[in-house]
Every structure is written in structure tokens, then in C-alpha cells.
Amino acid sequence: MLNKITKCVVSSVAVIFVAVLVQAQSAEDIIRRYEQNQNIKTMSASGKIVIYNQFGIQEKAFKIWSRGTDDSLIVFTSKDESGQKILRSKKAVYLYYPDAEEIIRLQGAALRNSLAGSDLSYEDMTGGKSILDQYVIESISEEVIDTTACWVIKIKAKVNDIPYPIQKLWIDKKTYALKKSEAYSLAEKLLKTVYVKDYTSIGGFVIPSHIVVQDNLKKQTKTELILETIRINEALDPNLFSLQNLSM
Amino acid sequence: MFRFISQLAWKNLMRYKRRTLITALAIAMGIGMYIGVDSMLKSAEQESERNLHDFETGSGVITTKAYWDSKERIPTSEYIEHSNVLLQSLSDAGLQAAPRIQAQGELIVYEDPYPVDGSMRVILTGIDPVRDEKVFKLQKTLSKGRFLKEQNPEVILGSWIAEKLNADVGYPITIVTRTVNGYMQTIDATVVGIIDAPDPVINRTGVYLPLEYLQEMLEMPQGATHIFINFNMSNVNKNEQKINEILLNQPMLMYHSWEKLAEDYLAIAGAKQKGTSFILLLVFIIAAVGISNTMLMAVYERMRELGMLRAMGMEDEDIKNLFFIEAGLIGIIGAVFGVVLGIAFDFYLVTYGFDFSMFLKDIDIGYRVGGAFHGIWNITTMISCFFIGAVIAVLVSIFPVRRGLKKTIVECLRK
Amino acid sequence: MITIDALVKTYREGESEVHALRGVSLEIKPGEFTAIAGPSGSGKTTLLNIIGLLDDADSGKILIDGRDIQTFSGKERARFRREKLGFVFQTFNLIPVLTAYENVALALNLLQISAKEIESRTIAILHEVGLKGAENRLPSKLSGGQQQRVAIARALVKRPLLVLADEPTANLDSVTGEEIMKLMLELNKKHGTTFIFSTHDPMVMLYATRLIKLHDGLIVSDERR
Numbered sequence: 001m002l003n004k005i006t007k008c009v010v011s012s013v014a015v016i017f018v019a020v021l022v023q024a025q026s027a028e029d030i031i032r033r034y035e036q037n038q039n040i041k042t043m044s045a046s047g048k049i050v051i052y053n054q055f056g057i058q059e060k061a062f063k064i065w066s067r068g069t070d071d072s073l074i075v076f077t078s079k080d081e082s083g084q085k086i087l088r089s090k091k092a093v094y095l096y097y098p099d100a101e102e103i104i105r106l107q108g109a110a111l112r113n114s115l116a117g118s119d120l121s122y123e124d125m126t127g128g129k130s131i132l133d134q135y136v137i138e139s140i141s142e143e144v145i146d147t148t149a150c151w152v153i154k155i156k157a158k159v160n161d162i163p164y165p166i167q168k169l170w171i172d173k174k175t176y177a178l179k180k181s182e183a184y185s186l187a188e189k190l191l192k193t194v195y196v197k198d199y200t201s202i203g204g205f206v207i208p209s210h211i212v213v214q215d216n217l218k219k220q221t222k223t224e225l226i227l228e229t230i231r232i233n234e235a236l237d238p239n240l241f242s243l244q245n246l247s248m
Numbered sequence: 249m250f251r252f253i254s255q256l257a258w259k260n261l262m263r264y265k266r267r268t269l270i271t272a273l274a275i276a277m278g279i280g281m282y283i284g285v286d287s288m289l290k291s292a293e294q295e296s297e298r299n300l301h302d303f304e305t306g307s308g309v310i311t312t313k314a315y316w317d318s319k320e321r322i323p324t325s326e327y328i329e330h331s332n333v334l335l336q337s338l339s340d341a342g343l344q345a346a347p348r349i350q351a352q353g354e355l356i357v358y359e360d361p362y363p364v365d366g367s368m369r370v371i372l373t374g375i376d377p378v379r380d381e382k383v384f385k386l387q388k389t390l391s392k393g394r395f396l397k398e399q400n401p402e403v404i405l406g407s408w409i410a411e412k413l414n415a416d417v418g419y420p421i422t423i424v425t426r427t428v429n430g431y432m433q434t435i436d437a438t439v440v441g442i443i444d445a446p447d448p449v450i451n452r453t454g455v456y457l458p459l460e461y462l463q464e465m466l467e468m469p470q471g472a473t474h475i476f477i478n479f480n481m482s483n484v485n486k487n488e489q490k491i492n493e494i495l496l497n498q499p500m501l502m503y504h505s506w507e508k509l510a511e512d513y514l515a516i517a518g519a520k521q522k523g524t525s526f527i528l529l530l531v532f533i534i535a536a537v538g539i540s541n542t543m544l545m546a547v548y549e550r551m552r553e554l555g556m557l558r559a560m561g562m563e564d565e566d567i568k569n570l571f572f573i574e575a576g577l578i579g580i581i582g583a584v585f586g587v588v589l590g591i592a593f594d595f596y597l598v599t600y601g602f603d604f605s606m607f608l609k610d611i612d613i614g615y616r617v618g619g620a621f622h623g624i625w626n627i628t629t630m631i632s633c634f635f636i637g638a639v640i641a642v643l644v645s646i647f648p649v650r651r652g653l654k655k656t657i658v659e660c661l662r663k
Numbered sequence: 664m665i666t667i668d669a670l671v672k673t674y675r676e677g678e679s680e681v682h683a684l685r686g687v688s689l690e691i692k693p694g695e696f697t698a699i700a701g702p703s704g705s706g707k708t709t710l711l712n713i714i715g716l717l718d719d720a721d722s723g724k725i726l727i728d729g730r731d732i733q734t735f736s737g738k739e740r741a742r743f744r745r746e747k748l749g750f751v752f753q754t755f756n757l758i759p760v761l762t763a764y765e766n767v768a769l770a771l772n773l774l775q776i777s778a779k780e781i782e783s784r785t786i787a788i789l790h791e792v793g794l795k796g797a798e799n800r801l802p803s804k805l806s807g808g809q810q811q812r813v814a815i816a817r818a819l820v821k822r823p824l825l826v827l828a829d830e831p832t833a834n835l836d837s838v839t840g841e842e843i844m845k846l847m848l849e850l851n852k853k854h855g856t857t858f859i860f861s862t863h864d865p866m867v868m869l870y871a872t873r874l875i876k877l878h879d880g881l882i883v884s885d886e887r888r
Binding site for chain 2: 715718737738741742743744745746748750752754756758759760761769770772773775
């Protein structure tokens, strides 16, 4: 009798173990496919950032170029910010203000400052490493949001010096694009929510073109990022991402 | 001869009562102001040092070398590990020590119960309530609620921060900060107490949490960014030696006396002293010019008299002394009034003081004076002012008197 | 005995020169009541000032009791004026903050005499000049004539060798002026003090027992009466 029960228990555990194993692998695969979808060599686009806060609504137009996951250049084209530039490369962020003709390098705590007054920080711009290099998979489940079926993957940091120790990613089952993400503090309090409203499909890639960022601690603020005229994998002048180019 | 000249000098002063009075008043104002301002500054210095010692620096502090090198950035990750061991060594050596953590953070409040949503960048301080009491007087300044208990997400606020946020005991408050590993961290705490300290820096910037709880939230078990030490200031050298001996085999740590910690305050105090001394010097110069002018007028108006005295055979020395005594008497009268004015000033300062707290809430002027600026009685200043007043009066009359005597007797009589 | 020998004094006023004395010589015997007369600019005040050691001659000698006073140092001059000379001026020159008594006593205070003696001599001379009862009045409360009396008392209280009076009646009306002249003559006879005074007032000249006339820095006449 005991033997039978023991056998039952052991095999149940084995099944669950294998199932979990299968699931865990699936989660990593999902993440890999999600990252593959972002593996564009170059991108250029124009767009605008719309900031909603207690002072009202502000719109700032910009052009953006990126190369791989490390280099990107944003140039503001709206009247108030005209000529202001942000250059990102590896771990450093550089700002350029045409009025002051000054290049400012942001490091350390300065990266936590808000980007152009939005709910995004400069820190949010950094990082090009693979998720799996920085996080471990904690759990995986499924959910449907806005008629989109998604995997919900919870990840937890395994290295230091990244701002969000816990995140949840909603990944579209069909397109492997990001539908939504939530970032949490170490105490598991919701800090930021990113929601993708619209996509552009180009050359087999599904690229978010309308993103809403919400700072969950400061309830009255919201930022929308809208990209238009996206072009990918075109040849870009390598000097575009140099410091000299920043001050021109 | 001296007695006669003195009597003549006094009679001359009484003859020009109004001028004598006005000149003496100028001196009195200068001296009175000096005594008052000096009293206020000395009191502010005394109080600042006391408050610094009781609330901010203790007698000194131990930090890591790396922390001290970039202390303006509040580099929490450069903390002292295994602080409990160090605390035990200090305790064994008979030294009172209190560990503290300082970290950058943001306070976030929401409408209801607060009037509006809001946020504020702050510096968080983690304190061990038991040990902290041995070094600092924070607990004595509780004005509302209760002090911290261990291991709870609770917060004590300085009264001016509480006022700014419209926070009260029992209100919730969200704190956003970073762990020493760089992760974003949040603390949902409750305000359990409000402190009203004589040190305005505490009221303006104080956000206190229990040390052990903060250690856990910031991922720094047994860690502390500072270990503050308190000892009898009459035995500074002996005690500092003890501390340095304990730190001998801890090359990453270093001890800083309170003067090093309070460098910003000491710099400001020094600069203020220089600045005030300069202003008072100007005041003195103006008063001195007043006396000089009065003596010049006195000499020129009494040219004919001067000539007559010289014609009668009075020697130049005696005539000079006549005027010097006149000037000296004006100086003494002015100094007496000045000291009386200074005493009145001091009395008001000592008893009531000037309340600048309305302005101090938002501005840091360096001095650790909470509300009213008081004064202290300083007999030395009064006595030295008295003599300086009299002496300066004589000194500034030398030039006009000499000029007057340069003329020939005939020229004097001709006037 | 005062011997003056070839005194010359020239003033420079801007570009021009004024020859106040062009070589004045005379002798004054003790007890003489001498007037030095002349129009303004004749040099009489200059002569008095030089004799009184209030000014220096450019050249010449003044011997008083055999001593050449021109060679005195500043301190010696002051001492000589203090002990031996008395001055009376047309503007009285009393110290305004001192009473009549104190003004007169001032001369003795400079001599370091005992307080008792100062008191007795001061009161005596004040009575002599007719100011009994006015001792404690300030100059502002005295008439011109009274003030001049105080000045005379001040000059005489120290029993000087010589009293020099520069136009002593110039600021007084004729009646008071005569009173003052009478007083000075009286004191001169009583104490034997030598008086030299300058004047351009004919009335004053009448009182002099010796009249020396000056013109353009030179003696033009010297009359003993």
C-alpha cells in the first residue's frame, strides 16, 4: 500500500518536475524569440513624445537613429527643444544643448534624471544586454489583454546595478512582440508600466510604434512615445553616433 | 596743570553740548551695535556648535575612506560592513557609539490624507534608537507621536518637512530609494513621530527610519555608512587615540573629528565673522570720522582762543593735551552710552532674541540656530569696546590738532 | 630796559612784498607809557608782535634786560611770554567758557603758583580794575569795557615786565575807551609796569607819556611828554 502511494507521489513529482522543466525552457525560448524580434541592425524614425502631467500636455518632436542595441541618437526637432541631442552608447549617455554648445556626460546617479521631463529616465535608455544575462525566470503564465493572447513572464535580477530588480513581461504569442511590461521595486511595489498600443511591421520585424509609459508612483503623469516613418536595416553613417557629430 | 587743562576741556565740551552729544552718540551707536552683533554671533556660534554636537556630528565619526572621498554624493554603497564588530570594539574601549545609515531617497505622498499628491527629494537616515540616544539628543526633541521601534516600516519627520508635506502622525508615506546593489526599492511607511529640534537642519531635512529595517531594505545587513562617537571633549586627544588604535587594523576605515564633519559650518562661521568684523570696522571708521570732524571744527573755531593761549605762554604740548582730553572725554562719554546701549541690546537678545524662523525654513544660513537668535553676555567685549572707543577718539583727533598748531600765533590771532 | 636795533620785517603776499619794518631802532626805559602811532599799514602791530615774541624779525636785535630775545627757542619764548609779558588785544580774546575770575587766574595757572596765592592775587587785581562783584560772570555777560578790564587784569596779574596792548580801545566807544586809558595809566603809575600800545586814535595818543610815530615801516618822530 505504502509502496503504491510512494510510487504515485514520486511519479507525480517527476511529471510536475518535467513539466516545469519544459515550461522553464519555453520561457527562455520565448524571451530569446522576443529579443530576436528586436535584433535589427539599424533603425531610423521620426516621432514625438507626449508628456501628460499636472502642468498640462507637452509635445516634443524628434528624430531617432539606432544601431544594434548599444548606440542610439535622438535629435529634437520641435521648436522649444530644437537642436538638443541625446547620444547613447554602451553605458554612457551624452546630452548636447545647442545654446550652451556644451556636451554633458551623464553617469551614475545623473542617469536617474527624467528624459526631457517625461516618465522615462536616461537610465531607461541604457542597457543593451540580453534579459537572460541579467535576469532569471521566476514564473510564466498566460493572459489575454485587449484581445491579444500573451505569455506573462516574471523575471528577477541576478546581477547588480540594474534599476528594476523585478519585472513582468507580456509577450504577444503570435508576434513575440512586447505588449506590456511592469517594473517593480525590490519590495515588489509597482513602479512603472509600459503599454504598447500600436505596432509597425517592417521586413519581418514587429516594432512598437505607440508606447505609453506610466509612472505608477506619481499618479497624474503619463508619457506617450509615437514613432512614424520607421525604416530599418538601412546603412547609416557610422559617424552619426560619434561625439563630434553630437556637437555639429 | 593737568587738572586745570581737564577742567578747561570739560568746560569746552559743555559749551558745545549738542555737538558733543551728537559725536558721542555716533560713537555710542557704533559701540552699541558692535556689542549687540558680537553678542548675537557668539551666541549663534555657541548654539551652533552645541546643536552640531547634539544632533549632527557627535564628537566625531568613522566612515570608509571611499565614502568620505565622495561624501557629497551620499555614496551609500561605500558602507562599513560588519559594523556590529566595530561597535563592540568601541564599546569595549569605553566609547559611546551610534551607527547610522544615510541614503538618498524620495518621499511620495498622495491626496487623502494629504491635501495633494506630492514628492520631495530627501536624505534618509537610519538610526538605532537604543544606541543613538547615547550619542545624540534626537529623542528628546520629539514633539508629536512616538519614537522609532525596531524592524518596522515607520518614519519620523523633521517638523519643517512635515509642515511642507502637511504630514501628521499616522499618515502613510512612500519612500523610493536604491539598494546598495543599485536596485530600486520602495518603502511604504507610516509617520509615527515628528521632531522639533533646536537644530534647524534636523527640522528641515530630518527623515529617520529604524536602522535594522533600513539595513534590510537596502540589502546591507549589519552595515552602516557612519558610526558616530560621543566622548568628553575635555579628553579629546586621549579618546581620539583610542579610536585610532581600534582602527589600526581596519585600513579601509577612517575617523574624522567633528570639525572635519562640520567644515561647511566652520567655513561659513569664519566667513561671517570676517564679514561682520569688516562691517563693524566700517561703522567704527564712520564714528571715527565723526569725531575727527568734530575736533577739526573745534580747533578751527577756537583758533583765536588757541592763539591767545599760546600768546599767554601755554606750551604746544599742553594745548595738544587740552584737545586730546576733550576728544578723550567725548570718546568716554560715547563709550559709556555705547556700553549702556550694548547692555540694553544684549538684554533684549538674551531675554527675547530675534526670531528669524520664518526665513530659516527654506534657507540654510549655516548657523544651527532653530528659531530665535539670542545673545550672550560678554563682559570682555564691553570692556574692550569701552577702551577702544576712548582711545580711538584721542587717536583721530591727533591730525586736526596738529594741523591747528602748525599756524603761527599771529595767524591764529588774526582769525 | 628794552633795546631795539635795526629791526626789518618783510611779508610776502603772493607775488608782492610788503616792507612792514625797514630798520626800526629805539630804546624803551622801564615804566614808560609809550604809544606807537601811525596809519594802518605803518608797521605798528608788526613791531608789537615782534617785541611780544609772537613773530620773528628778518633781521635786527631786540634786547630785553640785556638778552637777545630773538635767539630764544620756542620753549624759551613761551616761557618768556608766560612769565614776563602781558597782552591786551582790541578783540579782548577772553576764553568764552571761563568766568572773569577764571580768565584772569588762567595766567597764574600757567605759572604753577599755589592755589591760595592765585586766589588772592586774582581777586585783588579784579578789584583794582573795578570789577568787584563781576568775578563769576562769563565774558558774554560783560560789556566791552568790562571785558577789556578783564583782559588788562589778566595781563597784569602775573606782574609782567612789559604789557603790550594792540589798539586796546579800537572796539570801544569813546567814553569807555577813555576809561580804559585812564585805568592803564593808573596801573602803570601804581605798579611801574612798562606799557607799549599801538593806536591810530588821537585821544589815546594824548594819554601817552611818549609818542613814537611810525610811517611806512620807519620811525618818523619820537616825542617824550
